[in-house]
Each structure stands twice: as structure tokens, then as C-alpha cells.
Amino acid sequence: KAGVTQTPRYLIKTRGQQVTLSCSPISGHRSVSWYQQTPGQGLQFLFEYFSETQRNKGNFPGRFSGRQFSNSRSEMNVSTLELGDSALYLCASRRGSRTYEQYFGPGTRLTVT
């Protein structure tokens, strides 16, 4: 069974631009969560989607948004990029609301210049 995939793996953007990252969960998994990893702030939860609905949201500005499609694939969008948005963005999937094991993707490395 294929694992969690994230595209693109690397991305370079300029301040003020917007970016969309994609995450395809493991087949059969309905929940997708997003995390931001930076050297200064560590790993921080962004949001979770389950069956196309946002279930939970971390403490990030409104520039960070996401959505989930009917096939459980999820996208994360960051508008008006700032230098501080440079980070590794990880997504994780799990099967259902009662399962606690999450499987992480390889991440997307975003660099904002």
C-alpha cells in the first residue's frame, strides 16, 4: 500500500506570492492533518480535515488555509508569503476518527526569498 505522498517536495517562492501544497493520504484514510516544522518554533499543528470538513485548527493566521476533496486528498494554501513561512510542511493521514496512529508524508520544503 502506498504511503502518504506530498507534492511538490521542494518549492521556492518570493515574498508576497501565494503557494499551494498537496497531500495524498494512504488509501482508505479519511483524515489529513498538516504541520509546520521550523528550527525556531518546532513542529506546530496547522489544521485537520476529515471527510472534507475542517475539524481542528491551530494558532496560525488566516493566510493559512486548506481544504479536502471527496477522494480525501488535501491541499494547503498560504497567501501573501512571508520570510517566516519558510519551513518543512508535513501532512499526516489516519484512517478514521477513532484511530490514533498517524502516518506522515515526506514533507514539502518551502523556501521564501
Place this chain on the structure above:
Amino acid sequence: AQTVTQSQPEMSVQEAETVTLSCTYDTSESDYYLFWYKQPPSRQMILVIRQEAYKQQNATENRFSVNFQKAAKSFSLKISDSQLGDAAMYFCAYRSGQETSGSRLTFGEGTQLTVNP
């Protein structure tokens, strides 16, 4: 809000020896889960071991075991017979048992483990 603290930024161990990574957490909840994740240089987060708070027995997965002290809010990871492939950043993580929290994980700062041949 829950917090997770890993007080050892770096640890090293000789191959075949045993090492223990520390983790403490703060919560007012009684129902929660604790995890150790491993992040090698590839950056892929890998689940090492999990512990349900309601279980008194410490979890074990092959060479990995935990010492879960609920009253002390301590959750340490012991790696026995360390191997070169164990070298990675290790993260302790907390997940609430409340349904409304979903899959939200709160991570510690991480401990970089070096395994010396």
C-alpha cells in the same frame, strides 16, 4: 493547553549500548495518548511507539520501550542494543483523548540522537 518538554537537545550512545530519552508533559486531562516519533535525515516522521494513558503497562516494540509515569507526567524512551540506523531526531508527542481534538499532536522540541560505532 498541553505542553511537552524534552530537556535533552542532544544525546549520544555507543552502538549496542542502551540510551534513554526523557520527556515530560503537562495536562489536566485524564484521557490522552503519548507517542515517540523518529525523524531521520530524510525528514520522514516515523512512529516508534505509543502509549495509552489508561494503560498502566509500559509499551514495548522490539528494542524500544517506554517508562510511563502518569503521576509524574513523565514518558521516557529506552532504546536497547542501539544501532547506527537509530540515529535521528526523536520527538515526544501528546494527543488528547477528547474527540473534539481530533488528531492534533503537540510535539516536544526534539532530541538529536547520535549513535557512535
